Amino acid sequence: MLPAGLVASAVVSASSANLGPGFDSIGLALSLYDEIVLETTDSGLVVQVEGEGAGQVPLGPEHLVVRAIERGLQAAGVSAPGMVVRCRNAIPHSRGLGSSAAAVVSGLAAVNGLVAQTDSGPFSEAQLIQLASEFEGHPDNAAAAVLGGAVVSWTEPGGDGPAYSAVPLTLHPDIRLFCAIPEERSSTAETRVLLPAQVSHEDARFNVSRAALLVVALTERPDLLMAATEDVLHQPQRAPAMPASAEYLRLLRRLNVSATLSGAGPSVIALTTEPELPSEALDCGVANGFTITEMTAGEGARWSPGLTVAG
Numbered sequence: 001m002l003p004a005g006l007v008a009s010a011v012v013s014a015s016s017a018n019l020g021p022g023f024d025s026i027g028l029a030l031s032l033y034d035e036i037v038l039e040t041t042d043s044g045l046v047v048q049v050e051g052e053g054a055g056q057v058p059l060g061p062e063h064l065v066v067r068a069i070e071r072g073l074q075a076a077g078v079s080a081p082g083m084v085v086r087c088r089n090a091i092p093h094s095r096g097l098g099s100s101a102a103a104v105v106s107g108l109a110a111v112n113g114l115v116a117q118t119d120s121g122p123f124s125e126a127q128l129i130q131l132a133s134e135f136e137g138h139p140d141n142a143a144a145a146v147l148g149g150a151v152v153s154w155t156e157p158g159g160d161g162p163a164y165s166a167v168p169l170t171l172h173p174d175i176r177l178f179c180a181i182p183e184e185r186s187s188t189a190e191t192r193v194l195l196p197a198q199v200s201h202e203d204a205r206f207n208v209s210r211a212a213l214l215v216v217a218l219t220e221r222p223d224l225l226m227a228a229t230e231d232v233l234h235q236p237q238r239a240p241a242m243p244a245s246a247e248y249l250r251l252l253r254r255l256n257v258s259a260t261l262s263g264a265g266p267s268v269i270a271l272t273t274e275p276e277l278p279s280e281a282l283d284c285g286v287a288n289g290f291t292i293t294e295m296t297a298g299e300g301a302r303w304s305p306g307l308t309v310a311g
Helices: 064-076 099-115 124-136 140-147 188-192 201-219 222-228 237-241 244-252 281-289
Strands: 007-018 022-043 044-051 080-088 150-156 165-167 176-181 258-261 270-273 292-294 304-305
Touching: 007 099, 022 099, 022 140, 022 176, 022 201, 044 064, 044 099, 064 080, 064 099, 064 124, 064 176, 064 292, 080 099, 080 140, 099 124, 099 140, 099 304, 124 140, 124 150, 124 165, 124 188, 140 150, 140 165, 188 237, 188 270, 201 222, 201 244, 222 270, 237 244, 237 258, 244 258, 244 281
Parallel strands: 044 080
Antiparallel strands: 007 022, 007 304, 022 080, 022 150, 150 165, 176 270, 176 292, 258 270
């Protein structure tokens, strides 16, 4: 049992998954961060939320950060008699920017900050990816949130369930990231049901080639990003559920900007070597309710025994 009065904090980035053809396998951390502070108490549970999700998310044991903390404590072999969980959220919810993965990773990372003050050792990055991906069911967002930067992740069968792994990629320094975030929301679960249970060999072959090319484009040849971000397995199928995002994506690509849905959408992410987006793209995005922000690749999960590790 952990004593009351321990404090730990964590900072975890947003992420964009798929990046076109890399369905459930390629992810990219973004420079937008959620922060949590976790304190052990003698009893009870208090959850406080500022920023994104305030007044909307549950403030009890069903809160995703709390569920992740409980899972982390269980995996570490410890428990807490009570907790205060303070969340300061900057990652928009239900926009395809990995908010759920960030919530899970932040809870697990905060547990690292607690157990670092005991005789128990903290989770490794590989353990964090495994535990977080168990919540998600696939490792792309979780791995990006843990490792930072760009990642390739994969799943293997295991005796106790799927085994999730990931390796980092070194993102080419010339690549600039622009994220277009709409007001509308979408649910990954709702858009995933739009995907067919089977695909043709032709479509599978197309996406395999583009996913392989995407690794090359992200690391060595950003001039190949237009071809490397083509996809036929999930973006066309999801388009009817988010017509504004689908149309904006088509516009960007017509303007020779390599862009994809961010995760399951409805946010759109552009990867380019140009210093800014074309004026037509900016004007159209604003006119259709998108907030367009330049970002950089996000840092990996940070945790600390004590107060904030932000900055």
